[in-house]
Structures are given as C-alpha cells and as structure tokens.
Amino acid sequence: xxxxxxxxxxxxxFLKDPYPFLERMRASYPIAYVPTLDAVLVxxxxxxxxxxxxxxxxxxxxxxxx
Numbered sequence: 502x503x504x505x506x507x508x509x510x511x512x513x514x515f516l517k518d519p520y521p522f523l524e525r526m527r528a529s530y531p532i533a534y535v536p537t538l539d540a541v542l543v544x545x546x547x548x549x550x551x552x553x554x555x556x557x558x559x560x561x562x563x564x565x566x567x
Contacts (some may be wrong), residue, residue: 505533506536508529509535531545532548547561
C-alpha cells in the first residue's frame with residue numbers, strides 16, 4: 502500500500518496532453534498515487550534519481566528463463 506498523496510486525473514485528458522497534469526503534480530505533489538492509472542508517479546528528476554537506487558522501492562525484476 503502506498504503512503505503517497507492521492508492525485509486524481511481525467512485519464513482521457515491526461516492521455517491527450519499529460520503536461521498540464523504533470524506540471525500541477527510537480528508543484529503540489531511531486532510523488533503521488535494516481536488511482537486511475539493504479540500507479541505512483543514521480544515527477545521530479547532528482548526524486549527519480551534518488552528513488553531508483555532504493556532496491557526496497559524498486560526491486561530488480563529479471564525475466565524468467567525460457
């Protein structure tokens with residue numbers, strides 16, 4: 502379960518032009534759970550760089566051998 506703030510979006514408008522939503526998210530909730538996408542979005546570069554190195558947040562996923 503995510504402890505990130507919740508940020509609701511209109512998925513139709515988001516898919517058409519995501520930039521206004523991302524700009525608002527960066528200003529108010531740079532890390533937020535978006536229920537309609539069932540995902541946590543990280544919108545600031547420095548946050549992405551620091552979070553991607555945390556293996557507890559982003560564990561490596563290896564494809565299974567065939």
